[in-house]
Amino acid sequence: MSAVPKAQRPQASPYEGSAVTWQEPSVVESEEPTVRTALVRRPSPRLADGLVTHIDRTPVDAGLAARQHEAYVDALESAGWRVRELPAADDLPDAVFVEDTVVVCGGLAVLARPGASERRPEVESMEQAVAGLGLEVARIDGEGTLDGGDVLQVGTTVYVGRSGRTNEDAICQLPRLLGTRGRHVVRVGLAGCLHLKTAMTALPDGTLIGNPDWVDTSVLPGLRVAPEPSGAHVVVLGEKQVLIAASAPRTAEQLRDEGYDVSVVDISEFEKMEGCVTCLSVLIP
Numbered sequence: 001m002s003a004v005p006k007a008q009r010p011q012a013s014p015y016e017g018s019a020v021t022w023q024e025p026s027v028v029e030s031e032e033p034t035v036r037t038a039l040v041r042r043p044s045p046r047l048a049d050g051l052v053t054h055i056d057r058t059p060v061d062a063g064l065a066a067r068q069h070e071a072y073v074d075a076l077e078s079a080g081w082r083v084r085e086l087p088a089a090d091d092l093p094d095a096v097f098v099e100d101t102v103v104v105c106g107g108l109a110v111l112a113r114p115g116a117s118e119r120r121p122e123v124e125s126m127e128q129a130v131a132g133l134g135l136e137v138a139r140i141d142g143e144g145t146l147d148g149g150d151v152l153q154v155g156t157t158v159y160v161g162r163s164g165r166t167n168e169d170a171i172c173q174l175p176r177l178l179g180t181r182g183r184h185v186v187r188v189g190l191a192g193c194l195h196l197k198t199a200m201t202a203l204p205d206g207t208l209i210g211n212p213d214w215v216d217t218s219v220l221p222g223l224r225v226a227p228e229p230s231g232a233h234v235v236v237l238g239e240k241q242v243l244i245a246a247s248a249p250r251t252a253e254q255l256r257d258e259g260y261d262v263s264v265v266d267i268s269e270f271e272k273m274e275g276c277v278t279c280l281s282v283l284i285p
């Protein structure tokens with residue numbers, strides 16, 4: 001099935017109140033569920049107050065971040081994704097990084113339990129969003145902590161990073177949850193970076209691409225070395241279509257030379273907060 005044609009979507013920015021949002025359940029209920037849907041949340045004006053762990057804190061321009069986020073949303077829409085905006089959460093500075101709050105796999109949404117306790121309030125609105133899409137909902141519970149940024153799905157394999165945010169307890173909960181969808185879980189050791197998807201992602205053909213200094217490659221089938229750190233972050237938009245950050249020009253060039261349609265977005269203000277292109281959306285194919 002194809003996405004909602006762009007012509008049927010609101011023409012204005014989703015931040016200007018004209019787009020369908022999760023605050024309008026009657027509209028959500030009548031929607032076709034989950035077909036190439038992208039969940040996003042606009043950045044908080046307090047983005048600069050978010051967490052920074054592995055890089056130095058530098059000044060963030062919240063206005064520029066808002067414009068960069070709009071361009072990111074435009075890139076998703078141009079590639080045919082139906083973008084839905086979660087309610088603003090301006091008091092939660094890291095809430096724009098929606099990827100960390102859920103793992104969607106084969107009609108199942110596993111709500112995360114973020115490793116940073118200050119990010120846990122972000123999960124409630126994600127729960128409403130995925131339930132509104134008709135997804136089955138499960139959750140990481142007990143002492144388990146998991147950030148969605150530590151989960152990389154490639155075919156039926158689910159790589160899970162053991163990071164400062166995702167603990168052993170949560171990793172042990174995943175085979176039971178995702179096994180119901182025919183997935184098998186591979187635990188991946190990390191060092192020196194925030195999340196598994198900081199270190200590596202996958203191209204549309206399943207090739208892993210990333211930074212071998214940050215990830216235990218011994219458990220991987222192979223890892224294509226990205227020519228620059230942010231070249232490790234690829235969002236798969238389609239069979240031959242990818243999205244990457246403007247900070248990875250050499251990776252973009254390589255991928256274009258190989259025949260990929262490469263969309264490039266400048267996300268400098270999110271990179272200052274240790275974010276990357278993957279963490280700004282949850283894509284539900």
Ligand SMILES: NC(=O)NCCC[C@H](N)C(=O)O
Nearest residue numbers: 050051097149273274275279
């Ligand atoms: N999946 C991701 O890469 N998320 C980035 C989260 C950045 C945020 N400042 C944090 O430390 O939680």
